Amino acid sequence: MQSVAETKAALTSAGYLADEPAALVSHLALALGKPVLVEGPAGVGKTELAKAISRATGRELIRLQCYEGLDEAKALYEWNYRRQLLRIQASATGEADDSFDRIFDEEFLLTRPLLRAISSPEPVVLLIDEIDKTDQEFEAMLLEVLSDFQISIPELGVIESTTHPVVLLTSNNSRELTEALKRRCLYLWLDYPEAEREMEIVRLHVPELDDALARRLVEVVHMIRALDLKKPPSIAESIDWARALLLLGADDIDRSVFERTMSIIVKHRTDIDLVAERVGVKLGPAEAEQAEATG
């Protein structure tokens, strides 16, 4: 992929409609080999972007899901102490002739996502998801991986990457990340797509859906996002909703269809009340009711 346009086309064929900034940053990530920090509200396709890059480039995707309390043993590497113990016992009884200090060898190393990404012989895409959920100490540990693509293991030495992984870090912006981490990354802010682009996305994933219905659906979703909700509907949820409408064979979003399927896009009790009150009433009444009223 030599240019931004080519990157964009490749992402599209991998099922991800990137906007200009997203395509450009993906291009830069591949061309410069720099990690990318992707921020944005939940459900705008941050994780999906990493998956799409992996599909578009044919690279394996290695994912590290972050959470509070994530430590080195789960992210970097761990010594397989059971095997080490067995080896020690074996050498004590004279069954093995290896010396004692061979137990800190690569064969006793359990690779965790970061080490796996670094040591992989094939280039990979490394996704570090929701980095804002970890604590600052973990970020500091990441710095070595992100700037030099290497991991130091005290007992073994430094493991350097032979192939350059594409690294994406996602954050929901729940806390400010450290300057040191940001300095090593390119930055991409993803937001909810504009109506036009969201329609294209829905069409790409649910091509059987009627155009007029898709437009209506995106309109309603945008109306819902404009409300102050606990959890606004994500892009994935609009796609789910589109699929549900298709399954139900609905040809318009009227009030009754909306009320029946609303739970696909709105997931909080209080949100449901608010949406029903603000959006539900704006939709036309169901056809049956209409017929009753006129007939």
Add this chain to the structure above:
Amino acid sequence: MPAEAEGLPHGLAPRLISFFEELRAEEVGVGTAEILDAFEALRTVPWTEPADFREALAATVAKSQNDRRIFDLVFDRFFFRAVEAEALQRELREGESSSESGGEVDSEALRDAIRQAIAEGDESAMRDLARLAIAAFGRQGQGSGVVGVDVQRIRRTLGLQPQPPAVEATDDAPIDRDGINRFERHLRRELERRMIERTGKLPPSRPLADLDRTLPTSPSQDLAAVHRAVSQLRKRLATLGHEQRGRRRNSIVDMRKTMRASLETGGVPLKLRYRQRRPRRPEIIVLCDVSTSVTSASVFFLSVLHALHDSFRKLRSFVFIERISEVTEIFERERDFRKIAQRVSREGGVADVSGYTDYGRVWREFVEEVGDDLHPRSTVIVLGDARTNGREPHAEIFAELAARSGRTFWLNPEPKLYWNYGDSVMAAYERHCTAAFECWTIRHLEEFVNVVAGGRIPEAS
């Protein structure tokens, strides 16, 4: 300079450096690493594509949403000025182009064309149309000479109004606020260009307006920012003080780690490893002044309270003026900020006669009501201006409750300069607090969070 060897035209590199300087002046942290990255990026992205050029710079230099906003403003200003300065120097003038002088402009057609350009997001069409609109408008001789006024007049003349989304669709494609803003930006720039041409010199470069210098007056406007700052507060309060607690007591042995450590001693577990203990949830009690002397601040404070409730499960909140009233339930029940504000003022029942804050009485009632629930793990946060309206401050009661609780913070909506002037008795309370802060902008709130987070609690002076 290596960049020039890579096909960047002569003079672009120094110009970019001065652009970065200008970003630094607006407090965007552009380090050498970022600058090198930017040049690196320009090697793979054609600098002749305006959109790509801009995005490549933004991706390497602006590392947060806020930085990006400033980046866009500075980018527009810098390159606009750079072009104009160059034009002045070479004495280039744009002649009236044929489309501008030729014939009457049909304002209906113009309006439709603009709507279409906005709907399609076609920036260059918008620019051309902005020039047409200015030309048509100029002939009517309504130019006021003030750019901002002219922009609004032109917009009104053209009938460009944002439509609420998805009302009964008319023939016109609906245009959103964003689109109109974009068009206005073009208008503004073209008007400025004309002004520069007319006067033959550049207006002085102004620093960006400090958007967060004042309190957010409308709650929805900055509620999100308050929520962000407070959710950081949650993380920090949760882990704060962890190190002082007895770590070794009642710890649970971590078998995996102990076994692993035992390898150093040939499988004999000499060193015990313990499981890390999860920090306990902090208990927070917030006291919020809602009297008239802090009217402007109380919207801000209520939104802080609102955000606190979102983040902490164990939180009790009180509002007070002359009396104290627990409002925990209101915040737990209601989601909508406006409704909360209404219910607090309706059901709080905190004003007695005068409507002036009576801190002494408030402390007394507070100690009566919740004094027994205070313990070293609780954090008390007071939001108030410490103006007693001449009444007895009863600092000794406050001292008692501060002593009973683990930490006491005071957030004062007044600048530090005004503390202890007039009827403010801040000093009397401040010496019993763990720390006191001035807090009237989001930035102050973030500072408070940072100080609490870093454990760097300043000496109360």
